[in-house]
Amino acid sequence: MIMKLLYPHCAYGGDGQHNTVLEDPCETRKSKRNRNIPPIFNDYQCDPKIKVFSGQNTDYVDEAYSSLRDKLGKNKTLTVANGIRVSSKDLCNIVERTHQMPPKVMDALMYYTKLDLMRKFGDSAPCKIALFATNFPASIVKQHARLTKTAVKDRCKMRFDDSALQLLRVDPDCEMTYDRIYFPFNIDKYHWVGVCLDIMSATLHVIDCNMSLRSESLMKKDLNPVANVFPYLINAVIGGDSRNLPKPFILSRSKGIPQNPNPRDSAVMTALLIQAHASSGVDGCKEVTPVALHSASKQLAVMVYRAICPV
Numbered sequence: 608m609i610m611k612l613l614y615p616h617c618a619y620g621g622d623g624q625h626n627t628v629l630e631d632p633c634e635t636r637k638s639k640r641n642r643n644i645p646p647i648f649n650d651y652q653c654d655p656k657i658k659v660f661s662g663q664n665t666d667y668v669d670e671a672y673s674s675l676r677d678k679l680g681k682n683k684t685l686t687v688a689n690g691i692r693v694s695s696k697d698l699c700n701i702v703e704r705t706h707q708m709p710p711k712v713m714d715a716l717m718y719y720t721k722l723d724l725m726r727k728f729g730d731s732a733p734c735k736i737a738l739f740a741t742n743f744p745a746s747i748v749k750q751h752a753r754l755t756k757t758a759v760k761d762r763c764k765m766r767f768d769d770s771a772l773q774l775l776r777v778d779p780d781c782e783m784t785y786d787r788i789y790f791p792f793n794i795d796k797y798h799w800v801g802v803c804l805d806i807m808s809a810t811l812h813v814i815d816c817n818m819s820l821r822s823e824s825l826m827k828k829d830l831n832p833v834a835n836v837f838p839y840l841i842n843a844v845i846g847g848d849s850r851n852l853p854k855p856f857i858l859s860r861s862k863g864i865p866q867n868p869n870p871r872d873s874a875v876m877t878a879l880l881i882q883a884h885a886s887s888g889v890d891g892c893k894e895v896t897p898v899a900l901h902s903a904s905k906q907l908a909v910m911v912y913r914a915i916c917p918v
Contacts, residue, residue, distance in 0.1 A: 668905045669905065671905075672905040672912075675908075675912035676698075676699065679695055679915075680695060681696070682695065682696070685915055687911060687914070687915050691718070693711055697709065697711075697712050698712070699908075700712070701875060701904055701908045704869075704874075704904070705871070707797070708875070710741040710793065713740075713741055713793075713799070713877075713878065714741055716911070717740055718740070719911055719914055720878065720881065720910075724882070724885060735783075735786045736786065736787050738881065739788060739789070741792075744833055747836050747840070750836045750839075753765070754835065754836055754839065762839070763851065767840060767843050771840065782846050786807055788803070789802065789881045789884070791881065794820075794821060797870055798817060798870055798873050799874045799877040800813055800814060800877060801813075801814035801877045801881040801884065802814070802830065804856065809838065809854065809856050810856055811830060811834045811857065811858045812859050813859070814861050814881065815864060816864060816865065816866055816872070816873055817866060817868050817870070819866075820868075823860070831858070833856075838854060838856060839853055841853070861884075862889070863892070864889070864892050864893075865893065865896045869897075872897070876900065878907060879895045879903055879904075880895050883895050
């Protein structure tokens, strides 16, 4: 059974006090007139440069979101992305953000963001980029226990499952990996950050919209397993010299990332920051501000709605 989600809306009573009214965030409008989706969104794609979010006509974004949401309906279980099942309320929460986003919705956002980037760049992409789901770091962390239990002199001889190595290959028939790999990372089921593994510079970049929440030492503790294991995986993919121990990736917290202390915004902020960083680097991330979040989150929702509810 899918629970009905409610959120508080404050209204002023006649005595000047705040009265709390509970409203359904996905409640549809009362008008019986058919709501038509603006033609501009018939072949909708998110713009690869996030700064366009703030420049687009928000009326079009609002109308497209409302139209597609109404067409999809409420209280439904949907199959999105690569077989992921979510409720229509989960998708509505991308915009409303009344509770923490579950990993399956983040996985759907990563899936459709990846497709969106592929449509835009195709073979003209400046570098080879991959976006992975939330289970990617968990699979690496599992290997960390095996790494630490192996004697240092024998670590260069470690063997990894071929399916894991295939995931990191640009093409199944070549020993070439990606230039950058992105994935979302959840901290204590409370806060989301984006991670960029830059293979060329051997650096793990943390893209964090609330840097004050986690100290440098705690962030390193969270992500050190990834930084330690990943070089061994890459070495196995490219057929590197097995006699030399690969060095751990350097962990770096990206500077200049817009900050947002609201934990319920961190998932959508992270999805947008990953999209922006993959397209335009840190400069693109600077446009993902809390002010732009309202319109940008609707564009993310429209991207998903359009894939599962074509017009």
